[in-house]
Amino acid sequence: xxxxxxxxxxxxxxxxxxxxxxxxxxxxxxxxxxxxxxxxxxxxxxxxxxxxxxxxxxxxxxxxxxxxxxxxxxxxxxxxxxxxxxxxxxxxxxxxxxxxxxxxxxxxxxxxxxxxxxxxxxxxxxxxxxxxxxxxxxxxxxxxxxxxxxxxxxxxxxxxxxxxxxxxxxxxxxxxxxxxxxxxxxxxxxxxxxxxxxxxxxxxxxxxxxxxxxxxxxxxxxxxxxxxxxxxxxxxxxxxxxxxxxxxxxxxxxxxxxxxxxxxxxxxxxxxxxxxxxxxxxxxxxxxxxxxxxxxxxxxxxxxxxxxxxxxxxxxxxxxxxxxxxxxxxxxxxxxxxxxxxxxxxxxxxxxxxxxxxxxxxxxxxxxxxxxxxxxxxxxxxxxxxxxxxxxxxxxxxxxxxxxxxxxxxxxxxxxxxxxxxxxxxxxxxxxxxxxxxxxxxxxxxxxxxxxxxxxxxxxxxxxxxxxxxxxxxxxxxxxxxxxxxxxxxxxxxxxxxxxxxxxxxxxxxxxxxxxxxxxxxxxxxxxxx
Numbered sequence: 001x002x003x004x005x006x007x008x009x010x011x012x013x014x015x016x017x018x019x020x021x022x023x024x025x026x027x028x029x030x031x032x033x034x035x036x037x038x039x040x041x042x043x044x045x046x047x048x049x050x051x052x053x054x055x056x057x058x059x060x061x062x063x064x065x066x067x068x069x070x071x072x073x074x075x076x077x078x079x080x081x082x083x084x085x086x087x088x089x090x091x092x093x094x095x096x097x098x099x100x101x102x103x104x105x106x107x108x109x110x111x112x113x114x115x116x117x118x119x120x121x122x123x124x125x126x127x128x129x130x131x132x133x134x135x136x137x138x139x140x141x142x143x144x145x146x147x148x149x150x151x152x153x154x155x156x157x158x159x160x161x162x163x164x165x166x167x168x169x170x171x172x173x174x175x176x177x178x179x180x181x182x183x184x185x186x187x188x189x190x191x192x193x194x195x196x197x198x199x200x201x202x203x204x205x206x207x208x209x210x211x212x213x214x215x216x217x218x219x220x221x222x223x224x225x226x227x228x229x230x231x232x233x234x235x236x237x238x239x240x241x242x243x244x245x246x247x248x249x250x251x252x253x254x255x256x257x258x259x260x261x262x263x264x265x266x267x268x269x270x271x272x273x274x275x276x277x278x279x280x281x282x283x284x285x286x287x288x289x290x291x292x293x294x295x296x297x298x299x300x301x302x303x304x305x306x307x308x309x310x311x312x313x314x315x316x317x318x319x320x321x322x323x324x325x326x327x328x329x330x331x332x333x334x335x336x337x338x339x340x341x342x343x344x345x346x347x348x349x350x351x352x353x354x355x356x357x358x359x360x361x362x363x364x365x366x367x368x369x370x371x372x373x374x375x376x377x378x379x380x381x382x383x384x385x386x387x388x389x390x391x392x393x394x395x396x397x398x399x400x401x402x403x404x405x406x407x408x409x410x411x412x413x414x415x416x417x418x419x420x421x422x423x424x425x426x427x428x429x430x431x432x433x434x435x436x437x438x439x440x441x442x443x444x445x446x447x448x449x450x451x452x453x454x455x456x457x458x459x460x461x462x463x464x465x466x467x468x469x470x471x472x473x474x475x476x477x478x479x480x481x482x483x484x485x486x487x488x489x490x491x492x493x494x495x496x497x498x499x500x501x502x503x504x505x506x507x508x509x510x511x512x513x514x515x516x517x518x519x520x521x522x523x524x525x526x527x528x529x530x
Contacts, residue, residue, distance in 0.1 A: 030336065033327030038336025040326045041084050041319050043217045045071075045337060046344060048319075048366070050237065050351065051359035052087035055159055056095040056311050057105030058114060060237050060359070063087050064341065064348055065245040066310030071338035073304035075331045077297035079290040080278035082328050084319040084337060085301045089156050089367050090149065091270045091314045097402035098262030102255035112252050113259065114311035119251055120263030121312045122302030125271065125295045134291025140272045143379065143386040144411035146372050147393030148269070148404070153370035155401050160360040166192040166235055174401055189357075191232035195223060196357035196364075203365040211325045216362060223358035224351065235356045242349045244342070245308045265405035266312050274298055274315035281324060318366065385418040424449040428456035436469040437461070442476035445484035453484070457491050461500075470495055471528055475506035485511075485518040492526060503528035 045067050053063030067086040074085035096105070098117055103110035128136065158178035162169035166189020170177045199219035206215025227234055274294055282289040298314065305313050323333045376394065379387035392414045397407030426443035439460060441453055461467065472492070480488075492502045505528035507515060515523050 028330040028332070030332035031329040033329045034332040034336055037323040037326035037328035037333040039340055040212060040214075041323050041333070041337045042340035042344070043214060044319055044322060045084070045086050045316075046341060047216050047220045047351075047354075047359065047362055048316075049087045049341075050354075051363045052089055052092040053311070054163075054356070054359065055089060055092040055156060055363065056087075056114065057100060058111060058311060059106065060356075061240040061348060062111065062114075062310060064240075064345060065308045066305045066313050068245070068338055068341040068345060069304040069308045070301040070310065070313045071334045071341070073338075074297045074301035075333075075335035075338070077293060077300055078331050078334065079293040079297070080281055080320075081331050081333065082281050082320045082324045083274065083277055083294070083297075083315050083331075084323050084334055085298065085315055086313050086319070086337075087311070088270070088273070088314045088316050089363060090152055090273070090370075091266060091312050093152055093156055093159075093402075094262065094266045094269065094405055095311050097404045098259055098266070100402050102258050109254070111309070113255055115248070115306045115309060116251050116253065116256060117259050117263055117266070118302045118306035118310060118312045120256075120259055121267045121270070122299045122306060124264055124267035125299030125302065127299075128267070129292045129295030129299060132292050134295055136268060136271075140268065141386075141389060141412070141415040143390035144393050144408065144415050145269075145272055146375055146379075147390040148397050148408055148411055149370045150372050150376065151394045151397035151401075151407065152404055153367045154398065155404065156367045157364060160363050163235065163356050163360040164193055164196045164364070165189065166357065175398070189233065189235065191230075192234050192355055192357035195226060195234070195355050196361040199223060199358045199361035200365050203361065212322065219358055219361065220351070220354060223355045224353055227353040227355050237352055237354045237356060237359070240348045240352045242346050244345055245310075247307050248309060249307065251306065261409075262403075262405045263312075265408050269405075269408055270312065270314035271295065271298060273317060277315050277317050277320045281320070385422060389414045389418055420448060424452060426452050426456070428453065428460065430460045430464075432464060432467070435467060436471060437464055437467040438471045438473055440473045440476055442478070444478045444480075445488065446479065446481040447483035450484050450487035454487055454491055457495075461495065461498075467500065469501045470503075472502070472504045473506050474504060474508060474511060477508060477511060480511045480514050482514065482518055485514050489519055489522065502526065 046064065049063030049067035050060040051063070053060050053066070071085045074083070078085075095114060095117060099105075099110055099113045103113050128134070155174050158174040161178035162181040165181045165184070167181045167184050167187050170180050172180065199222070202219045202222070203215040206213035206218070227236060271294075275291060278289045278291070278294055301313055305311060326333075376387070376390045379390055389411060393407060393411030396410040397404050400406045400410075423444050423446065426441055426445060426449040429440045429442070431438040431440070437460065439457060441456075443449065445453060461470070472488070492504070495502045504523075504526045507527070519526070
């Protein structure tokens, strides 16, 4: 049986897929460092959750719901002791792109669709974790992520421009709305803009002073005091319900199928940051981490977000770093973060007068570090193939906004195409000596490159009609599959039928088995004995 009474799941017999994934999970006793880390992260998370909810096209207060139960739920099953779960900028933008196609932002249907999307993301991650699919955390190509995150960060910045300038965003694209706001200088809300600039300066300066400097908290407090003490016309957060969210366990399925593909993309792309966080900190501390368990913990966190009327959540690198620097010792740090946010909800009304330009400044400072254009430019001189993938993903993400999930899919297809082309590029060098032609293939010989190998061999024979003996040296050959082995044998048979003496030498150990299975006794006969 599973013992939940002490926050422990020691073993559940009879469920094979859980074995090795959810065994020996114990929530250790919290330490003083966990308390400090949990409170420190909560002070950052509360205003960030408001800002990220607005990026997702939702009322700001819903961000608080997504910041309360999910960290608690994730802490029980998480593999990393530092991982901090909750709303993130990237997941929020993906959420906006998905739901804005099925409902109007801010409407009741839109809010309900966000809940359904969180269910899809949660179930998808849990299934991947139970199926031990954590390996997919390593399958997201780095160029795809670089191109996507850079484009997404630019779109996030564009979404904040109208708020910073205090003008109506309009109904166009994110970049179009930002440009429109820039051209309306006569309508700019200067008090809000100045507030945003001051808030950004506080955040940047505080970060340089010390990683734990409470810059976000100071910016928020300053904004609320300024709003309450002056009569300037500011865009503010507005009414914020006080109290705990109503828990819901039934969900409307309108637009469900339209959300499946975006939900799957969020489940995978959103987990890439989680994997990077856990893997990086585990390496630094020389600890193990389990991607399958992390998938499940993040899946449960998203179900908790759905139950509490939130939206899809993920792991935050910046908040996880704060937890680590603050001295987090166990996964209780994440749980304490959720508890602090829950304790704040009855008093959430105090932020109703917070200027939205402060939230915009928080977002801008947070996502600027995600823009990696210099890295993308550097890729051009290092590897054209990977540069093509990064820039292709970047352009596709910008062009298809707000459906940036499609940008990820296109990036993955580009990465697969580049990889397939590289795999089919088999090279053949030739050496002639005393009537003997030695052919040295290098690369991967499989069904996709077999035709290129045959063309290269045939071309060499056509260029040297005087040759009598042909030796195929396989020492530089990489992986070889059955189709490649058969293609190689067909070439040797055709050469022998043309009156040439053919043989094979220096067969790599990894290729021996494949050639034995496909050639049989012919391998012994053709092996070069010179």
